Each structure stands twice: as C-alpha cells, then as structure tokens.
Amino acid sequence: MSTATDTTKIVRGACPHDCPDTCAMLITVENGRIVEVRGDPDHPFTRGALCVKVDDYHQRTYSPDRILHPLRRVGAKGSGRFE
Secondary structure (H helix, E strand, O other), X not given: OEEOXXXXXXXXXXXXXXXXXXXXXXXXXXXXXXXXXXXXXXXXXXXXXXXXXXXXHHHHHOOOOOOOOOOOEOOOOOOOOEO
C-alpha cells in the first residue's frame, strides 16, 4: 500500500469475481471512503483494464439504493413486492 497524501491512499486489491484474468485493482481511498477503482497497469495480462462489473464497485457500495438487510417477499412470487 502506498500513500498518496495523508488522507488519500492507493490500495492494491484483486477482483473478487472468478474470472481467469484475476484482475488487479488500484483503489483510491480518501478519508476512509473509496473514491476511485481502476485497473493496475502492472498486471501482466489485463495491463490496467477492468471490466464493467468491477469498474463501478465504489458507486454500488455507497449507493442509497443498496440493500443492507434481507428482504421478505410479501406478494406473489414474481410480483417484485418486498418489505
């Protein structure tokens, strides 16, 4: 892990998906919050590329629409009604 500034850090990580590439990621963290996820240009196969599944992880993590607790179906199966 290398420090960019006192409050900004670049953290190395690996993609959690089970793809054969096992992409390496550089994650920029400011004040304890992820602000950017990008591919590691030193990765021998992907050379800095990330797929769309991983490229927006930080946006999905902090999304107000993110489900934080299990939901219970209240309508008929397939109705899409949960509480």
